[in-house]
Amino acid sequence: MKLYETLAAGIAGQIAQGVIREGEKIPSVRQTSQHHNLSVSTVIRAFLLLESQGLIESRPQSGYFVRRRPAAHATTIAPAAPADMARGDNLDTSEFVLTTLRSINQGSVPLGSPYPDPAMFPWAKLNQYANSLARRVAQMGITADLPPGNPELIRQIARRHLENGLPVDANEIIVTTGATEALNLCLQAVAAPGATIAVESPTYYALLQAIERMNMRVLEIATDPVEGIQLDALERAIVEQGVAACIVMPNFQNPLGFQMSDERKRAMVEMLTRHEVPVIENDVYHELYYGDVHPTSLKNYDTRGLVLHCNSFSKTLSPANRIGWALPGRYKAQVEKLKFLNTLNTPALPQLAIAEYLKNDGYDYHLRKVRKAYTQQASIMASAVRRFFPAGTGVSTPAGGYLLWVTLPPEVRALELYARAQERGISVGAGNIFATGDAFQHCIRLNYSYPWTAEVEGAVRTLGLLAGELANCTPRKEANL
């Protein structure tokens, strides 16, 4: 654990024990720095961490205070009917998500995009393979690509997993129309309508929508921006409330960006296995790590077939192909059947083109380039946010992927910021969509997969100014801390 994490954990402990109560001021940055003999920047990092955990909040000109928490960590909500998915702020989330996505193409600076910069994809090679395949295998691709999917692509996926340290049985792989379909099918395979599904909070919005759509119940479990889902809270929920399944994103979680440690991954799988609770693992960013080592997956620790691993080429080889896959463990037969019922088969040419791409070299070279770019851009974007945004703003420290989570001063409403930014041609991801309640309505998600240009920097500055106006305070000065 790093120094700032140790400090943050200590302060969190004091808050948990009631040493500092809700609404009370915590010691200032300067006091804390002197008291613990730590640098000011370490203390600031600890405070930002605590803030992103929702434990403290900054008040303009006053310092940091213990936040009044709206409810317990884990909250249950009854699912809304599919036609009426209103949430906090009367937001129709899926409609709002679609609006956000559509805004991306309309000449805006796409900070709200969930997609990587399309310029990063190896279009030319993929298209070249598609073309040469189209000539060669003209009349194939009808029954050959029935579930579980094209055999050559399945072989290549198994090989890639092996290279990444996850030996899998090729017979377990089911090709899907993107990870979205894989997640939907796995969810339906493990749980029935009315069942309770535990998710991280905040979580990827599409999971909340999938759970609602299937008339299941969402149970949001407190999730630490560094450690990941809180296993104690999860186990308590399993014991006390009954949980049919759990969906998590252990690597470079959307939106928080953390990577769960190997120990926590192992502990999670062991705990869930003890309770016989299946877990759906969304691992779509696994290739986009910033360190030297490919991260492990929950699937690495699975001994009983209870991990349903979902993955995709959409973040590395373009979402336009819509090629994902599932490793559904003991639920393989059900998922394969559901795939067949849901969309019959997966388009042939994209499957074949990706198989060909994987077979020939180039994927690793491509990924190294992408990872290098994202690593650099993550730190540029984070420091720009620190520079331009008002006091009381916290930023995540992503371990991979291309998404930054920004917690604004609590008085800033992300939806208002979203609207004002839209008027200026800037899209942002409003925090509201990542939970069923109001917990993240002062948060935004920023995409840093695009090269850092004057235009992007200008957009981040504009966002910071808008957030400052909404926070009704001056831009951050060191003295404010």
Add this chain to the structure above:
Amino acid sequence: MKLYETLAAGIAGQIAQGVIREGEKIPSVRQTSQHHNLSVSTVIRAFLLLESQGLIESRPQSGYFVRRRPAAHATTIAPAAPADMARGDNLDTSEFVLTTLRSINQGSVPLGSPYPDPAMFPWAKLNQYANSLARRVAQMGITADLPPGNPELIRQIARRHLENGLPVDANEIIVTTGATEALNLCLQAVAAPGATIAVESPTYYALLQAIERMNMRVLEIATDPVEGIQLDALERAIVEQGVAACIVMPNFQNPLGFQMSDERKRAMVEMLTRHEVPVIENDVYHELYYGDVHPTSLKNYDTRGLVLHCNSFSKTLSPANRIGWALPGRYKAQVEKLKFLNTLNTPALPQLAIAEYLKNDGYDYHLRKVRKAYTQQASIMASAVRRFFPAGTGVSTPAGGYLLWVTLPPEVRALELYARAQERGISVGAGNIFATGDAFQHCIRLNYSYPWTAEVEGAVRTLGLLAGELANCTPRKEANL
């Protein structure tokens, strides 16, 4: 109405009124021919029609008898759990369907295939467009293809509908991953778990599976092989049992091949509108008509947005593209949202390639060629079945598409025939998969989209001999009638 239809209707009326009772012999072909002053072949056609309607059955060496009907026309079954879709003969239908489909590629004569002969698709042109598009629009196709779908493809679909006599609002069109996804989404948009869905009997098996998967109830409505779904029975079911929605295939129904008349289509929509029951229209064969005129759709008669029209290019431009669409009427918003949740977007390149294909000429020329081939092959296949199959066999008279429905003597079990045919490298579609009960376990579906070769003829002859063995009778002789 043609002569044989009038005769069949008269005999059906006598049966309905109890003039001839269950198990009783009906007058012979010769007697009927003399009595009505009709040709022998007209009488045979009428008997075959009555047989395919399940009203009479042939007994070797004895003639035709009124069939003992297992139950009322409309039967309700409780949905099985998705993991346990056992039916008559303990058949896991979706597993069996998958097995059937997979067997097609394994060197067998694909009489059991639901797909058209891949050689009929314009692969070269589609691939050429895909290739030139891939060069031109390299980095597009991510947000541009979000639901409702690629704008250019949507424009082309609207234009095609207009050319075919169905003016539609382009804003109503939602592109999907094949018609399979369109049908699933429309079903979920109009009905909740537990709701009752009326279907034709026999019906396209994927619909039964979709209904089961969503924990809805199947209500099978008697369906005439010439007229289509029986509107009286359907209305009775709506009034007496409550029906949330109805799914039908009014043009070239799979498996029966009939085309509902314009009057019956109009009457159906009016009746359903009166009861405010939405109807999902599966119209994937609409371009494959045998006459001179493109058939109307239920959508042509819809005044209240209650028809959800589902369609696809899978039968005309290859299923490998997986491009379908829905015109969901007043349910547009719900279907678009569900599409977004189910698979996010539809693959870009296939959408663009098909749009390009439709924009340039060639589709009509291609379809004329296909229709001519299917029209000829339909009659060749039907007469081969008449020639090679045992007495008591009936065949449908498809008005379009590429599927023939064959009713075998009642003692022949289609599953047994399926198994024996498999051993000889021939696939057939067993009737069991087209209904929840046993009503069609003596029926098979044959695909005649492939050119008529000695191999295909040999396969049909072999099937006929196998059916004859199972019927424990000699091959048909005119005297048997």
